[in-house]
Amino acid sequence: MTPQEQAKKIEEIYNEAIAKLDVLGQERSNLVNERQDAIRGYIKDLETKKVNAIRTSLGLSASQ
Amino acid sequence: MSTENEVTKKIASLEENNDVAGLEEMKNDAEVSFDGETVGLAEQAITRLNTKVEEITPTVETTESQKTKIENLDGNKNDLQEVTAPVDEKIAETDIKIKSIETETQKKIEAVVGSEKKLDIENSTEIKDAINFLDQENKISQDLLNEQGFQTLMPEARKFKSYNEHYGTQDKESNSYHLEERIKKFIQLNSPQNESEEQTSEKEKNLMMAVEYRELQDHPYYIEQYNNLSFKDFKKQEPEILSKVRFFDATRNQESRIEKENKEEANKTELIKKYLEDPQTAEKIKSGEIFFDSNTNTPLILEKLIEKGAISPSNVAESLKRYAEEQLKKSKSAGFRSSMSDSEAIQDTIKSQLVHNFGDQLPVNLVKQIIEAGNFQNIFYNRIENDISRHNTGKLYKHVGYQSNLKKASEFITDPSQKQKFKEKFGQEPSELYISEMKQDLENAFNYPDTKENPDITGTFFAGRSFSHKMDGYFDELFKNQIAPREKIMEALTKSVEALKFAEDRKFNSDVPDRNSKIREVIKLNQDGFITDEEKSKLLNP
Numbered sequence: 001m002t003p004q005e006q007a008k009k010i011e012e013i014y015n016e017a018i019a020k021l022d023v024l025g026q027e028r029s030n031l032v033n034e035r036q037d038a039i040r041g042y043i044k045d046l047e048t049k050k051v052n053a054i055r056t057s058l059g060l061s062a063s064q
Numbered sequence: 065m066s067t068e069n070e071v072t073k074k075i076a077s078l079e080e081n082n083d084v085a086g087l088e089e090m091k092n093d094a095e096v097s098f099d100g101e102t103v104g105l106a107e108q109a110i111t112r113l114n115t116k117v118e119e120i121t122p123t124v125e126t127t128e129s130q131k132t133k134i135e136n137l138d139g140n141k142n143d144l145q146e147v148t149a150p151v152d153e154k155i156a157e158t159d160i161k162i163k164s165i166e167t168e169t170q171k172k173i174e175a176v177v178g179s180e181k182k183l184d185i186e187n188s189t190e191i192k193d194a195i196n197f198l199d200q201e202n203k204i205s206q207d208l209l210n211e212q213g214f215q216t217l218m219p220e221a222r223k224f225k226s227y228n229e230h231y232g233t234q235d236k237e238s239n240s241y242h243l244e245e246r247i248k249k250f251i252q253l254n255s256p257q258n259e260s261e262e263q264t265s266e267k268e269k270n271l272m273m274a275v276e277y278r279e280l281q282d283h284p285y286y287i288e289q290y291n292n293l294s295f296k297d298f299k300k301q302e303p304e305i306l307s308k309v310r311f312f313d314a315t316r317n318q319e320s321r322i323e324k325e326n327k328e329e330a331n332k333t334e335l336i337k338k339y340l341e342d343p344q345t346a347e348k349i350k351s352g353e354i355f356f357d358s359n360t361n362t363p364l365i366l367e368k369l370i371e372k373g374a375i376s377p378s379n380v381a382e383s384l385k386r387y388a389e390e391q392l393k394k395s396k397s398a399g400f401r402s403s404m405s406d407s408e409a410i411q412d413t414i415k416s417q418l419v420h421n422f423g424d425q426l427p428v429n430l431v432k433q434i435i436e437a438g439n440f441q442n443i444f445y446n447r448i449e450n451d452i453s454r455h456n457t458g459k460l461y462k463h464v465g466y467q468s469n470l471k472k473a474s475e476f477i478t479d480p481s482q483k484q485k486f487k488e489k490f491g492q493e494p495s496e497l498y499i500s501e502m503k504q505d506l507e508n509a510f511n512y513p514d515t516k517e518n519p520d521i522t523g524t525f526f527a528g529r530s531f532s533h534k535m536d537g538y539f540d541e542l543f544k545n546q547i548a549p550r551e552k553i554m555e556a557l558t559k560s561v562e563a564l565k566f567a568e569d570r571k572f573n574s575d576v577p578d579r580n581s582k583i584r585e586v587i588k589l590n591q592d593g594f595i596t597d598e599e600k601s602k603l604l605n606p
Contacts, residue, residue, distance in 0.1 A: 014109040017169035025120030046137035
């Protein structure tokens with residue numbers, strides 16, 4: 001292979017890999033967002049529980 | 065880098081003046097500069113690739129503010145872990161895919177840069193022979209690759225194919241890539257300098273097709289559909305023919321695989337039936353005459369016979385011992401030499417049967433009954449002790465600064481003062497078994513490409529592998545059957561996970577799938593109630 005052909009081949013391999021990495025990177029980024037949503041949901045649940053506990057201790061009905 | 069045209073012009077001018085020295089100098093310069101630039105380009109590409117991977121795989125963490133918030137709301141770390149575990153697992157899987165692309169690409173790029181060298185090596189042998197042959201025939205500069213010249217070319221085309229099989233990898237894509245490269249090189253070396261790029265390219269294409277044509281002469285589908293097709297006609301229809309042949313192969317492979325599996329399954333069922341119907345089977349098992357038949361499902365037969373009351377767990381345990389003894393005799397007579405003593409080898413076979421064969425197929429309580437009947441508890445316990453000790457041995461090698469080569473390693477292992485150090489640290493001298501197994505581990509270590517470049521990777525990892533490569537379900541069985549004290553099993557499990565983390569950190573690619581499956585195993589152990597949430601969390605986030 002001539003150096004020019006080598007360079008071209010390297011470029012091809014590199015571009016192909018970057019394209020695949022872009023797709024996987026996006027997938028991963030979505031998963032990280034999903035994780036953040038899960039944590040936020042968990043915190044929200046805790047907040048609701050805590051608010052309800054306070055309300056109950058004050059003799060008020062629990063909020064939904 | 066000069067452009068191709070400039071180079072060609074300069075060559076032409078030097079040739080015109082018969083300037084051999086100038087040509088030689090130019091050739092040398094060109095080699096140095098081209099090689100250097102291409103290598104540099106490859107390095108740049110790899111660096112950019114690594115940066116990209118780093119960018120898209122930032123550490124995933126729960127932020128400090130989220131942690132504080134959860135703490136203030138009386139939340140629990142373990143519950144949070146439960147919430148994030150499924151998505152964490154998916155992220156881990158994606159990361160593995162990303163890493164594998166990174167490694168594969170790196171290898172491919174390196175192969176491009178290294179391909180010139182590889183081709184030169186090959187060129188020095190068979191390709192040179194091929195060139196000589198074709199030169200003698202004075203065919204290559206003629207229109208050799210037309211139909212008339214085809215017969216002459218075929219032995220050479222066949223040779224290309226055999227290089228490909230010999231030097232190529234198992235990967236089909238990369239095989240054909242290497243084949244193409246070899247053909248290109250071959251044609252380049254045998255083409256006159258004034259030949260146009262189009263002419264050279266046409267020759268390359270023809271030779272590639274000639275190789276395909278030759279290969280297809282033995283192909284059943286091709287024979288049926290295209291028998292006696294001339295090379296000239298083959299060239300016209302090549303893409304279509306290849307596509308049909310490939311489709312035929314894919315279908316045939318799948319059909320024959322399914323057929324084979326069905327046949328095996330039918331044989332197995334037949335054998336099980338035969339064993340269960342034969343009134344002598346139970347007696348034969350008791351006497352040890354038959355115990356394990358690799359063609360059938362022994363555990364299932366045993367289970368059925370125990371259910372019927374024809375044999376007891378104790379009969380199975382006795383039979384298992386006899387089987388292990390028999391296996392040892394067979395290995396010895398076949399000339400296999402083991403690093404284990406006879407009794408260790410027997411114990412190892414029993415353990416392996418109980419964990420990997422019976423453990424997968426028999427109900428747990430039955431496995432437990434067999435273990436108790438055969439007094440096999442110690443076998444498991446000893447084996448775990450052995451593995452832990454090997455792991456510690458590995459750590460010790462690192463501890464004393466052993467970082468050199470295999471020769472030093474062997475000296476180290478047998479050095480009495482090192483044995484004494486080991487004893488001081490661990491309360492016992494390393495046994496012959498540990499020493500011989502460590503030697504094996506170290507030999508493996510030094511055959512590992514990463515290790516050659518990073519000699520500080522020592523026995524720690526390789527001793528840890530004694531756990532990491534246990535099949536799925538190994539720890540599950542240990543816990544279920546309470547085969548060893550719980551803390552020993554936990555210690556072994558922790559080391560197993562550590563070893564795989566070690567592998568992952570160092571990008572030992574072949575171990576990454578094991579790490580992934582180990583993560584699943586830990587999650588399952590927690591779900592099955594064998595390990596606590598806290599233990600799970602500690603194992604997954606050391």
